Amino acid sequence: xxxxxxxxxxxxxxxxxxxxxxxxxxxxISLFWRRARAISNQxxxxxxxxxxxxxxxxxxxxxxxxxxxxxxxxxxIGVGKPSVSRQIAFLESLGLVSKEADPLDRRAQxxxxxxxxxxxxxxxxxxxxxxxxxxxxxxxxxDLEELARxxxxxxxxxxxxGFPRExxxxxxxxxxxxxxx
Numbered sequence: 001x002x003x004x005x006x007x008x009x010x011x012x013x014x015x016x017x018x019x020x021x022x023x024x025x026x027x028x029i030s031l032f033w034r035r036a037r038a039i040s041n042q043x044x045x046x047x048x049x050x051x052x053x054x055x056x057x058x059x060x061x062x063x064x065x066x067x068x069x070x071x072x073x074x075x076x077i078g079v080g081k082p083s084v085s086r087q088i089a090f091l092e093s094l095g096l097v098s099k100e101a102d103p104l105d106r107r108a109q110x111x112x113x114x115x116x117x118x119x120x121x122x123x124x125x126x127x128x129x130x131x132x133x134x135x136x137x138x139x140x141x142x143d144l145e146e147l148a149r150x151x152x153x154x155x156x157x158x159x160x161x162g163f164p165r166e167x168x169x170x171x172x173x174x175x176x177x178x179x180x181x
Contacts (some may be wrong), residue, residue, distance in 0.1 A: 022143055044126055047120050055087045056124075059113065062097060063121050067110035069102060096120060 037053065044056035061076055062068055068076075071120055074084040091097040096117035102108040113121065136144060 027080055039128070043124050046124050046127070047096070051090075051094075052087070054083075055091055058084065059091065059096065059117065059121055060085050061124075062111055063118070063125075067100070067102075069108055069110055073111065090171075091117070136137040 036133055040056055041051040044053045046050040046155060047059070058073060058076065061073060065072075065076070070081055070088065074081045074086075077084070088097060088099075092099065095114055097111050098114050099109040099111055102110045139147075
């Protein structure tokens with residue numbers, strides 16, 4: 001692009017660089033998100049051929065959080081109770097989750113994984129973790145730590161929009177390792 005006598009010379013104030021960087025971040029996150037959705041779709045089919053990825057996502061939250069109320073589950077993923085209720089009914093019909101009276105409020109129900117659900121999730125998440133480790137095993141530890149820090153920072157910015165905060169214990173902590181295994 002040439003400078004014409006009618007236009008002042010273009011000065012880089014840093015905004016162009018910031019805009020380009022943000023556009024690149026957006027592109028990379030979108031690409032990663034599409035790939036993550038494809039993997040989630042594949043994993044859900046490994047649990048059950050008719051399972052939707054949304055139901056698999058619910059199973060991972062229930063496994064991580066333990067017994068959880070339907071309203072909390074819906075808030076955790078940011079969708080309405082009717083959508084979650086349909087998915088839970090499907091998971092219940094497969095014998096992967098069960099409902100029980102909430103000890104704090106007998107009118108409410110807590111949802112938990114059944115032993116069958118726990119076993120299926122254990123198998124699928126072990127397979128997922130194996131693939132993930134194979135993809136990133138060649139990365140230097142410092143790069144993995146930096147990626148985790150950047151992802152945590154990115155995720156925390158969304159908490160300002162009302163998204164729930166994840167548990168304080170990170171994936172490398174002993175508490176998380178016990179929950180995920």
